[in-house]
Amino acid sequence: MEISSNCKPTKILTCYFNSVTSKCLFLAAIALFIRSLFIPPFSAFGVRNDVVFIHNRSLSHAANDSPTRNDKFLEVPQIIWGLNNQKIAFARSCLTARMLNRILLMPRLSATLFYKEVDLLEPISFDKVFQFDRFNSICNGFVQLGKYSDVTNRSDVFELPKGSGRRWTKERDLEQLEEHKKDPIDKHEVIRIVGKHPFVWQDHWPVKDYAKVFECLVLVDEIMAEADKVVSRIREVGAEESRKLEPAKASLNPHTLSFVAVHMRVEKDWMIHCKNLERKSNINQICSSKEEIMERVGNIVGLKTPTLVYLAVADKLLEDSSILSGWRDGLIPLEKKKLGVDVVYKKYPYLIQSAIDYEVCFRADVFVGNTFSTFSSLVVLGRTQKMLSLGFKSSCGEEDVRWPSYAYNLLGESNGPKRWFINMSDSSLRAVSYGTNEISC
Numbered sequence: 001m002e003i004s005s006n007c008k009p010t011k012i013l014t015c016y017f018n019s020v021t022s023k024c025l026f027l028a029a030i031a032l033f034i035r036s037l038f039i040p041p042f043s044a045f046g047v048r049n050d051v052v053f054i055h056n057r058s059l060s061h062a063a064n065d066s067p068t069r070n071d072k073f074l075e076v077p078q079i080i081w082g083l084n085n086q087k088i089a090f091a092r093s094c095l096t097a098r099m100l101n102r103i104l105l106m107p108r109l110s111a112t113l114f115y116k117e118v119d120l121l122e123p124i125s126f127d128k129v130f131q132f133d134r135f136n137s138i139c140n141g142f143v144q145l146g147k148y149s150d151v152t153n154r155s156d157v158f159e160l161p162k163g164s165g166r167r168w169t170k171e172r173d174l175e176q177l178e179e180h181k182k183d184p185i186d187k188h189e190v191i192r193i194v195g196k197h198p199f200v201w202q203d204h205w206p207v208k209d210y211a212k213v214f215e216c217l218v219l220v221d222e223i224m225a226e227a228d229k230v231v232s233r234i235r236e237v238g239a240e241e242s243r244k245l246e247p248a249k250a251s252l253n254p255h256t257l258s259f260v261a262v263h264m265r266v267e268k269d270w271m272i273h274c275k276n277l278e279r280k281s282n283i284n285q286i287c288s289s290k291e292e293i294m295e296r297v298g299n300i301v302g303l304k305t306p307t308l309v310y311l312a313v314a315d316k317l318l319e320d321s322s323i324l325s326g327w328r329d330g331l332i333p334l335e336k337k338k339l340g341v342d343v344v345y346k347k348y349p350y351l352i353q354s355a356i357d358y359e360v361c362f363r364a365d366v367f368v369g370n371t372f373s374t375f376s377s378l379v380v381l382g383r384t385q386k387m388l389s390l391g392f393k394s395s396c397g398e399e400d401v402r403w404p405s406y407a408y409n410l411l412g413e414s415n416g417p418k419r420w421f422i423n424m425s426d427s428s429l430r431a432v433s434y435g436t437n438e439i440s441c
């Protein structure tokens with residue numbers, strides 16, 4: 001599971017919030033760099049076998065006055081930290097390449113988590129996790145990935161060191177990028193960014209640009225098949241358990257059972273981290289105890305019983321059987337061990353385990369997470385996007401909502417968790433990447 005936020009040096013957070021930005025400059029910058037409008041041509045999701053498939057879809061390019069040049073590349077440092085921080089870092093690299101009008105050379109991700117010892121970071125190629133061709137086909141006209149074999153002259157490289165520290169403002173960063181769009185630097189076949197890794201770069205793009213990149217990330221078949229397996233097991237085991245509870249429903253069809261996924265963050269190191277965060281930020285709605293999560297999930301308005309509750313928890317919590325008791329009658333808690341899928345997970349490194357869990361939470365009928373977790377936030381971003389692309393409104397009312405998401409760290413109606421959408425018109429990803437308790441609804 002994502003424990004990335006624990007690893008994040010708190011300094012970054014402070015730096016981030018300290019960076020004062022001029023809104024005007026920022027908007028002007030956006031206007032400059034968004035040269036074309038992208039309207040998803042059709043709703044791209046279909047429901048089959050209770051599984052949501054993303055169909056063939058490309059981002060159409062209306063006014064393609066600035067196509068990505070196919071002979072100029074951008075290279076970025078290895079991407080590190082938790083899966084979702086890696087996704088954000090990857091998207092930031094893509095958007096930087098887009099701004100420089102270059103192809104992004106397929107970056108290396110990290111299979112393991114960052115624990116200060118950089119030597120222990122096991123690199124994993126992007127295309128071992130996500131489909132390379134699908135990425136380029138869906139993101140066609142927006143951003144493109146290239147391979148090192150596409151580079152004709154490997155010594156024609158210009159190195160771009162990213163600035164750092166308090167004085168390295170967003171404006172200076174933007175100026176630097178502008179400078180690298182011009183000759184003579186622009187003539188180089190490859191611009192290689194050296195130094196800091198992309199998650200901590202200055203951010204210049206609105207949420208919807210990030211969302212566009214995330215839409216193009218489709219898991220490779222092998223990992224997707226593992227996620228399918230987990231979802232099927234949730235319904236099978238859930239159906240057995242429901243029959244035990246209510247024998248009258250013996251004919252229950254597992255495929256019609258809905259499930260709630262709860263990204264339950266109650267492990268000790270998270271608790272220490274979130275208590276610190278509460279103290280520093282003067283916000284007291286970050287940490288939720290096990291009991292509070294169970295109570296709020298049980299109070300979700302309109303939950304039919306029996307309901308399956310999949311607990312997406314950190315591995316170390318799998319040894320703690322108390323997370324399976326204390327749930328309201330009619331809620332059937334399930335975790336990896338009870339589903340018998342812990343062996344599936346153990347085959348894979350951290351990054352892939354996390355990718356499978358993301359997919360399961362993304363597909364759940366209802367998702368409940370913590371607004372201070374990047375993992376939860378990106379799941380909700382994905383679900384908001386899925387809902388919008390199917391033509392549902394992200395309204396806060398109960399009606400007309402498919403795949404609702406909730407935040408258990410915030411109190412909502414009837415003592416339940418608060419309804420949660422990601423504001424797709426937000427001008428920055430800050431709320432998503434660093435957490436907030438101000439959410440739409």
Ligand SMILES: *[C@@H]1O[C@H](CO)[C@@H](O)[C@H](O)[C@H]1NC(C)=O
Nearest residue numbers: 055056057058059137138140
């Ligand atoms: C997907 O779209 C592309 C371009 O629009 C097309 O060439 C391709 O055949 C499509 N693939 C499928 C599976 O429909």
Ligand SMILES: *[C@@H]1O[C@H](CO)[C@@H](O)[C@H](O)[C@H]1NC(C)=O
Nearest residue numbers: 152153154155156157188189
């Ligand atoms: C490759 O790039 C280097 C550095 O810019 C240049 O000196 C060299 O002539 C280039 N080689 C070819 C074959 O273009």
Ligand SMILES: *[C@@H]1O[C@H](CO)[C@@H](O)[C@H](O)[C@H]1NC(C)=O
Nearest residue numbers: 423424425426427439440441
């Ligand atoms: C979404 O963000 C935009 C831009 O920051 C803001 O104007 C709008 O009020 C926000 N909407 C909600 C529902 O918070």
